[in-house]
Amino acid sequence: GAVVSQHPSWVICKSGTSVKIECRSLDFQATTMFWYRQFPKQSLMLMATSNEGSKATYEQGVEKDKFLINHASLTLSTLTVTSAHPEDSSFYICSARVVGLGTQPQHFGDGTRLSIL
Amino acid sequence: GENVEQHPSTLSVQEGDSAVIKCTYSDSASNYFPWYKQELGKRPQLIIDIRSNVGEKKDQRIAVTLNKTAKHFSLHITETQPEDSAVYFCAASIPGSGYSTLTFGKGTMLLVSP
Numbered sequence: 001g002a003v004v005s006q007h008p009s010w011v012i013c014k015s016g017t018s019v020k021i022e023c024r025s026l027d028f029q030a031t032t033m034f035w036y037r038q039f040p041k042q043s044l045m046l047m048a049t050s051n052e053g054s055k056a057t058y059e060q061g062v063e064k065d066k067f068l069i070n071h072a073s074l075t076l077s078t079l080t081v082t083s084a085h086p087e088d089s090s091f092y093i094c095s096a097r098v099v100g101l102g103t104q105p106q107h108f109g110d111g112t113r114l115s116i117l
Numbered sequence: 118g119e120n121v122e123q124h125p126s127t128l129s130v131q132e133g134d135s136a137v138i139k140c141t142y143s144d145s146a147s148n149y150f151p152w153y154k155q156e157l158g159k160r161p162q163l164i165i166d167i168r169s170n171v172g173e174k175k176d177q178r179i180a181v182t183l184n185k186t187a188k189h190f191s192l193h194i195t196e197t198q199p200e201d202s203a204v205y206f207c208a209a210s211i212p213g214s215g216y217s218t219l220t221f222g223k224g225t226m227l228l229v230s231p
Contacts, residue, residue: 103149
């Protein structure tokens with residue numbers, strides 16, 4: 001149980017392109033999903049918290065107009081990297097949390113490796 | 118906000134030995150501490166977690182201990198196997214902090230030699 005699917009797994013595109021990444025909870029409902037960025041050999045840095053039916057909460061230093069997040073349903077959140085540039089190249093991973101009493105574990109997607117040329 | 122320190126950054130052991138990874142956290146309000154294993158290029162996978170009302174939890178070869186007074190928690194892997202080689206992340210979560218986000222440590226690369 002608690003499977004999170006993320007697509008695409010790998011994107012290569014030209015500078016200036018916008019890229020959309022999808023995160024789906026396959027066998028559970030997730031009112032909250034999280035988007036992380038991970039540089040090589042580094043830890044997971046939280047970018048934003050995605051909440052179904054409301055605006056996302058962005059971490060300090062993350063440009064909301066650059067990284068658009070939409071959480072339209074209880075099973076789908078999307079991250080759009082707008083006008084991507086080489087410095088946006090990174091590994092982006094989403095996670096979803098099962099709704100329950102107390103803090104529940106986050107389950108991660110497979111990640112999206114984004115390369116901007 | 119919460120700050121999580123993790124040590125060591127790399128750990129090399131022989132197959133069959135035990136491995137211990139330690140983490141400290143700064144905010145005494147944190148009450149949930151998961152451990153994730155991440156193989157190269159793959160998703161982080163939850164391997165064990167512990168809540169602040171418990172001092173120790175064990176699952177086969179993996180155990181986690183929590184010392185709330187000292188604000189540190191540790192991952193113990195016994196009888197290590199080559200397939201245990203990966204990067205391990207600890208994390209801490211504060212209840213009621215918005216949506217209970219996780220703060221991760223910087224990771225420990227565990228290498229188990231046959």
